[in-house]
Amino acid sequence: MNELASESSAQTEQIWAGVDIGGSKILAVCVDENTNVLARAQSPSPAAHGATAILDAAAEAVRVVLARAGGTCRGSNFQGIGVGAAGVIDPEAGTVLAASGSFPGWTGTKITPELAARCDGLPVATDNDVNMLLLGEIFAGGDTPVRHALAVALGTGVGGALLVDGALLHGGGPGAGEIGHIGRFGDAPCTCGQIGHLESYASGRSIARRYTEGSGEQADAAEVAVRAGAGDPVAVRVFAEAGTHVGAAIADACGLLGIELAVLGGGVAGAWPLLEPAMKRSLAERPLLTGRSVEVRPARLGELGIAVGAALHARSKCS
Ligand SMILES: [Zn+2]
The missing domain is CATH 3.30.420.40 (ATPase, nucleotide binding domain)
Structure with missing residues (x-):
């Protein structure tokens, strides 16, 4: 393009x-x-x-x-x-x-x-x-489109979308693909009123909150990313936890739906180097029954x- x-x-x-x-x-x-x-x-x-x-x-x-x-x-x-x-x-x-x-x-x-x-x-x-x-990620890039894909949008909250058999999955609600509100990854509160959801750890809002809880200092997710890049141990841990849980959620989606590709978008995904190691470890700890690996990459089209x-x-x- x-x-x-x-x-x-x-x-x-x-x-x-x-x-x-x-x-x-x-x-x-x-x-x-x-x-x-x-x-x-x-x-x-x-x-x-x-x-x-x-x-x-x-x-x-x-x-x-x-x-x-x-x-x-x-x-x-x-x-x-x-x-x-x-x-x-x-x-x-x-x-x-x-x-x-x-x-x-x-x-x-x-x-x-x-x-x-x-x-x-x-x-x-x-x-x-x-x-x-x-x-956009599947059909605008010029690659041969995959038929089974997942998008995880790490923004203020966490959104998701599914492509199954080459078509977007809307579900009966609709509202399929809301990956931000699945899982029980811990006891952190979620915006939906439940606890331990992916959004509780991997949204920009959650990253900021968890950094403040660990350090006593106020910082938004972008600032936490800067501090993690500079070696701040609390900031590094908060991003590693986010990456771990994103990897686990992707593994669950892949196991259930045969996803071939997961794309990470949203502002928090801009901190890809901070998320990737823990996310890849988490995926490796949850091998699929088929033994195949899943491609995970950041979104290419940016804003x-x-x-x-x-x-x-x-x-x-x-x-
Ligand atoms: Zn929730």
Whole structure:
């Protein structure tokens, strides 16, 4: 994928927009048929101001990214909009079924029709943000796509997504793949009200909390990573615990579903060198019945991953 490829290609080829609706930013990209990113646009997320503000910002990001790619919502080559949104999403209706407290008023929002109404009635396809991250990682990289994969998003919380038999697994809820809320890895409290979940150890919020508990000092996850890199033993331990439990959760998912590839995304995964040794040890201690090994790697698309995956989702749903 060539980021920010020639703008002229938008004049003739079919193009799609993808929008990442998150708690800190709204990020839109425009891609062509070969998943070249023609343009991007980003603004701070108004998540704290409610659904209308979020939808308005998403629509504006689409208009800006299309203008930067040389198109408009009414352009004949513009095929549709994909959305990767925070929360548990009903992908058929494009509706938010549940959302965290950082998104007041987001639950119940009908993203697909509301965004279409703001964008000249264009087709819109909506799914969960980690699902879109996984789509982007599997189908935008140019590799032969694997058919069974897992994404673990280590952000403020821990999200997950599953690709099974070549298709995203939504489950009956939907809400399949919520790997952050499985396991009993210890007694640390989880945001969901239970204890010992993966999110209790491997989210940015948990890493910060556990560092403070161990050191008596306040630091966010990024600062804990810096301190771990400098040899702070508490910081090193907190990241090693996170890596150990991520490895165990991946091993469980692989044993259950025959996963071939696990991709780690989210801001905490940027501390890959701090997580990898313990994670690999944990995986090695839990060999699969088949004896095969599982590939685990950091996400490649960086901050564009969710938006690019959403654009690919639009390409499959809105053509
Ligand atoms: Zn939980």
